[in-house]
Amino acid sequence: MACLVKDSRRRSPYWICAYTAPDGTRVKRSTKQVDKEKAWQICLSFVEAEEAVATRSATDQQLRRVIDAARRRLGEAPMLDATVRETLETWIKSKSGAVKASSIKEYKVAAKLFVGFLGPRAEASVRLITKRDAVSFRDWLAQSRSRATANKLKSYMGSAFQAAKEEGTIEQNVFALTDNLKVVRVERDVFSPGQVARLVEAARSEDWKGAIILGYTSAARLMDVANMRWSNVDLENGLLNFSVRKTGKRALIALHEDFAEWLAGKRRPADAQAYLFPSLASENAIASGRLSMQFSRIVARAGISGRRVKSEGGSKELSSYVFHSLRHSSASSVYNNAALENIAKRVTGHASGAIRKYVHEDLEVLRQAVKLIPRLPKSQE
Numbered sequence: 001m002a003c004l005v006k007d008s009r010r011r012s013p014y015w016i017c018a019y020t021a022p023d024g025t026r027v028k029r030s031t032k033q034v035d036k037e038k039a040w041q042i043c044l045s046f047v048e049a050e051e052a053v054a055t056r057s058a059t060d061q062q063l064r065r066v067i068d069a070a071r072r073r074l075g076e077a078p079m080l081d082a083t084v085r086e087t088l089e090t091w092i093k094s095k096s097g098a099v100k101a102s103s104i105k106e107y108k109v110a111a112k113l114f115v116g117f118l119g120p121r122a123e124a125s126v127r128l129i130t131k132r133d134a135v136s137f138r139d140w141l142a143q144s145r146s147r148a149t150a151n152k153l154k155s156y157m158g159s160a161f162q163a164a165k166e167e168g169t170i171e172q173n174v175f176a177l178t179d180n181l182k183v184v185r186v187e188r189d190v191f192s193p194g195q196v197a198r199l200v201e202a203a204r205s206e207d208w209k210g211a212i213i214l215g216y217t218s219a220a221r222l223m224d225v226a227n228m229r230w231s232n233v234d235l236e237n238g239l240l241n242f243s244v245r246k247t248g249k250r251a252l253i254a255l256h257e258d259f260a261e262w263l264a265g266k267r268r269p270a271d272a273q274a275y276l277f278p279s280l281a282s283e284n285a286i287a288s289g290r291l292s293m294q295f296s297r298i299v300a301r302a303g304i305s306g307r308r309v310k311s312e313g314g315s316k317e318l319s320s321y322v323f324h325s326l327r328h329s330s331a332s333s334v335y336n337n338a339a340l341e342n343i344a345k346r347v348t349g350h351a352s353g354a355i356r357k358y359v360h361e362d363l364e365v366l367r368q369a370v371k372l373i374p375r376l377p378k379s380q381e
Helices: 036-054 060-073 084-095 101-123 131-142 147-167 193-202 206-218 222-226 257-264 287-301 323-328 330-335 338-347 357-370
Strands: 003-005 016-020 026-030 239-243 250-254 308-310 317-319
Touching (some): 003 036, 026 036, 084 147, 101 131, 101 147, 131 147, 193 206, 193 287, 206 222, 206 257, 206 287, 206 323, 250 357
Antiparallel strands (some): 016 026, 239 250
């Protein structure tokens, strides 16, 4: 038989539910209510839950129904019990308009991967996800991706679960309790100008030829190159102005003569938002793997054989020549210069096509800097 009592020492203003558990133990539990009628409803839910557990017939959903029934009798809203899929969809929706569109797309990729990893469990309560699930997901990602990428995708899920925790949907963020994988830098080789020329010749599509030249002369990453648009090209001032996906910062460089020559043979489309390399463009982060494989085949056709280096996890061997190797050419040393970065910041403060006269001197410095990158030979090495 249950009853309500008060703390005899008056240490708490709340009513206490006193009842006998099914195993005969006398239990006293605070209802956290000062109103006696509401406290009684909470007390009855305690007893009902204890009895359900004792019969071993209680499921997680049944216990929550007991609690929700009590909350409804008190005139309060039921407790949230969102599924994993619903939790991720809510989180992504909350980010819309608050972060870049490219970030939203990456969040969607991470959510899709986690939902796929869980299978049918993605339709179950998000509260059932454990640290073991988070660790397994991280390790599963690392089987087909770099450790750095696996850590990044895991961090996205960590953000989603942290939001759910702050909303009270879950008690703890299991992804925050999961360590990142140790990332070991893989040493890559650097393409010589002659080798880059062979890559351009071995590329079977005009898009790949242009992308390789741009990668060599701009030190831009693969996905930045693949998604470059005509609006990023300022032919009047001989500049390339784009946002770096990895950092979100603006990059401003002068057009190299080799890339300017490639552009000269192309007709600028009426739509300024058209991609420079349509067949390579994709906003899907997963596409980078497909493009990397295509580039590896170009390297093979060019007859360039590099060293075999261990992957971050040491589980497989990789070629020392990848698209990222273009970043470590002379272009990288040219653009990783503090003075040039300051100039770029000043110039990008002006609208394209409306650059004031006092920054023309800065532009000339950028144009001279790009000349430090050797031109590609017209014949193979």
